[in-house]
Amino acid sequence: MMPARPQLPALTAERARALLIYNPETGALNWRVARHGTFSGALAGTRTSEGYTQVEIDYRLYKAHRVIWLIMTGKWPTHRVDHKNGMRADNRWKNLREATPLQNARNRRPGKRNSSGRIGVTQTAGGRWQAFIGVDLQNHVLGTFGTFDEASAARAAAEQHHYGEFSAVADRSGAT
Structure with missing residues (x-):
């Protein structure tokens, strides 16, 4: 039986900024620090079957656009983060906006x-x-x-x- 992973507190903007580098012009999210199996500067995250980019931080999966919102604003989005042009992998800052589920x-x-x-x-x-x-x-x-x-x-x-x-x-x- 595998040992249980430690339960860590929810991701904060400070923790995300310490681990990741975000380029608002390109939408690229890169690792600031070397991690198990990757190196500093490597592209962070993988593509999901739905077309979103997800990133694993402290044993939890997060959608990259939500982490980017946290990094840029210092807080989690209240509702959803909408990709204006409909392209789920386009995480440039000018393409992201907060939206209600209806919007x-x-x-x-x-x-x-x-x-x-x-x-x-x-x-x-x-x-x-x-x-x-x-x-x-x-x-x-x-x-x-x-x-x-x-x-x-x-x-x-x-x-x-x-x-x-x-x-x-x-x-x-x-x-x-």
């Missing part, structure tokens, strides 16, 4: 079952395109259009109006 959900990519490739746009049985948006737990139909582009534009305008900076269109169109 984070608004900034998402279409699911695998989405056949139009655009959230909130679907083709009707008659071949026309319908746009809709969810606001305050209600689904609102924005209209039926002759083309996909018209329906997509209606959805984009509604997202900007209702979701603001958390609009998926706003975040992916100009974010680098």
Whole structure:
């Protein structure tokens, strides 16, 4: 039987800063000190199957973007840390923002079952395109259009109006 690992207190900003170096311009997180199996300066963390980077610190796994938030602000995020451009491994500081679960959900990519490739746009049985948006737990139909582009534009305008900076269109169109 293996001995139990020591239960350490929750990660603090001071501890994270003592162990890691973060480059806000590139999003790289590197080890400040040599650790078992790695050397000082080595890239910290591994990629998860969901596309996030995770890092093990003191026998605990943390998502890198949350550790970065702790390093940069000195405190854990209250809610979630959203990747503005939707790329889960892009941990540049300008790509990270704190978000409620609802705000984070608004900034998402279409699911695998989405056949139009655009959230909130679907083709009707008659071949026309319908746009809709969810606001305050209600689904609102924005209209039926002759083309996909018209329906997509209606959805984009509604997202900007209702979701603001958390609009998926706003975040992916100009974010680098």
